[in-house]
Amino acid sequence: MSYLGIVLTSIFASNALLAYGFGSMPERERKGSASLASALALACVNVVASTLLWLIHCLVLAPLRLVSLDILFFALIAVPLIKFIARMAQQGAIKQGSLLFRLGEKSDDLAVGSLVYGIALLSARSGYSLPEAVAASAASGLGYWLSQFLLEAVRERLELSDVPAPFRGAPAMLLSAGLMALAFMGIDVTFVKNLVGV
Amino acid sequence: MSFEKEGFVPNPILAGLIGICPLVVAAKSFAEGAAYGLGATLCALLLGLLIPPARDFLPDRLQAPASLAISAALALIYALCLGMYSPALAAGLGIYLPLLAVSGLSLVALRLSSFPSRSGPDGQSRLAVIAMQSAWFLVTSACVGAAREILGLGMLTIPTPGASLSRIAVADFSPLRILVSPAGGFILLGFLVALYRVTLRASGRKGL
Numbered sequence: 001m002s003y004l005g006i007v008l009t010s011i012f013a014s015n016a017l018l019a020y021g022f023g024s025m026p027e028r029e030r031k032g033s034a035s036l037a038s039a040l041a042l043a044c045v046n047v048v049a050s051t052l053l054w055l056i057h058c059l060v061l062a063p064l065r066l067v068s069l070d071i072l073f074f075a076l077i078a079v080p081l082i083k084f085i086a087r088m089a090q091q092g093a094i095k096q097g098s099l100l101f102r103l104g105e106k107s108d109d110l111a112v113g114s115l116v117y118g119i120a121l122l123s124a125r126s127g128y129s130l131p132e133a134v135a136a137s138a139a140s141g142l143g144y145w146l147s148q149f150l151l152e153a154v155r156e157r158l159e160l161s162d163v164p165a166p167f168r169g170a171p172a173m174l175l176s177a178g179l180m181a182l183a184f185m186g187i188d189v190t191f192v193k194n195l196v197g198v
Numbered sequence: 199m200s201f202e203k204e205g206f207v208p209n210p211i212l213a214g215l216i217g218i219c220p221l222v223v224a225a226k227s228f229a230e231g232a233a234y235g236l237g238a239t240l241c242a243l244l245l246g247l248l249i250p251p252a253r254d255f256l257p258d259r260l261q262a263p264a265s266l267a268i269s270a271a272l273a274l275i276y277a278l279c280l281g282m283y284s285p286a287l288a289a290g291l292g293i294y295l296p297l298l299a300v301s302g303l304s305l306v307a308l309r310l311s312s313f314p315s316r317s318g319p320d321g322q323s324r325l326a327v328i329a330m331q332s333a334w335f336l337v338t339s340a341c342v343g344a345a346r347e348i349l350g351l352g353m354l355t356i357p358t359p360g361a362s363l364s365r366i367a368v369a370d371f372s373p374l375r376i377l378v379s380p381a382g383g384f385i386l387l388g389f390l391v392a393l394y395r396v397t398l399r400a401s402g403r404k405g406l
Contacts, residue, residue, distance in 0.1 A: 017219065018380060018381070018384075019223070019380055020220075020223055020293075020380075021219040021220045021221070021222055021223035021224070021380060021383075022219065022220065022297075023219060024215075024219055024302075068274065068277070068278070068296075069274065070296070071270045071273060071274060071296035071297075071299055072267065072270045072271055072274055074270070075263070075266045075267045075269070075270035075299065076263065076267050076270075079263065079266055080263050113300055113305075114219075114220055114297050114300050114301065114302075117296075117297055117299070117300050118220075118293065118297055121293050121296060121297070122293060125293070165395075166392040166393075166395040166396045166399075167388075167392050170215055170388075170391055171388045171389070171391040171392040171395070172388070173388075174384050174385070174387050174388030174391060175384070175385055175388035175389075177384040177388075178381045178382065178383070178384030178385035178388060179381070179385075181379075181380050181381035181384055182376075182379075182381040185379065185381060
């Protein structure tokens with residue numbers, strides 16, 4: 001598949017939250033998770049994690065036929081490295097509210113969680129080359145951010161709406177996520193292949 | 199949370215949505231839901247047992263990465279065991295088996311195990327909290343999987359050992375096929391959480 005196809009598939013058809021369930025619903029996150037710093041942090045962390053896991057998976061574990069150990073190596077190598085880079089970014093920031101500081105702060109939070117693990121594992125195990133895996137992981141991060149952004153917008157509208165009491169909050173968000181997942185299902189792999197070519 | 203009142207016991211999984219997003223995609227059938235829930239339960243319980251003693255001889259800087267490595271190792275061992283028990287079930291769960299290492303339940307167990315005292319933040323025994331949450335996670339996971347499979351495909355898959363899984367036909371049609379997709383999982387869970395809240399209010403509790 002072309003790079004454009006990989007990016008579109010990773011954002012829509014294989015959306016990290018709505019198709020794979022990685023990460024968490026906006027209900028469980030702090031408000032403002034759909035900010036620019038979040039999008040950049042997601043893309044950066046996913047690219048670093050996926051690159052590391054791809055290198056470990058394809059250059060070390062695959063020749064030794066130990067690919068099932070990739071999650072263990074990821075926990076031992078990638079997570080401490082991401083946390084180290086995140087803290088370096090925080091220390092290197094000129095002031096606390098700057099974009100670099102917020103990037104470091106959000107990257108530190110993201111390092112441990114199903115989102116980064118899941119995207120890195122998918123990129124490494126799907127048979128992509130390294131540049132394709134990097135493109136897929138960055139696009140998956142952006143796809144997750146897009147779904148969060150849309151769901152936060154839905155939540156803001158729902159807060160002003162007259163929703164039945166048992167459905168207020170998490171249930172309404174889950175139903176909204178389900179309907180959004182249905183919409184994203186429309187942009188499937190076959191559609192993307194027809195749109196941008198194989 | 200409180201164990202004082204008898205009767206309706208609060209479900210922290212449905213109330214707090216702990217580890218719920220991977221669950222709605224992974225638990226497509228009863229067998230997969232039960233296998234995923236059992237894996238998360240075993241990982242969380244073993245983490246609750248192993249991490250506190252490991253903290254005693256590990257330096258502070260190594261405690262977090264070592265805890266994560268132990269969690270990954272437990273998920274890996276469970277994945278290998280499930281692969282030997284039922285290759286079809288392990289293949290169906292796919293990427294979600296290694297991700298048990300960072301499931302919401304495992305992260306809760308890691309967080310609770312990082313407290314220096316034997317009791318959690320609300321004074322309860324750490325292991326009791328993990329055990330209760332794990333038990334609810336297992337029940338919720340199996341029920342979500344069963345509901346999706348029965349309503350979506352009209353059958354029930356039993357987690358039997360061997361190369362193939364045995365299936366029981368419940369209906370000769372597929373009433374709500376959409377429930378098998380991730381979108382259907384989110385929608386079903388939304389209704390389940392709402393139903394849980396109604397039951398909670400009917401039993402006179404305000405929630406967790």
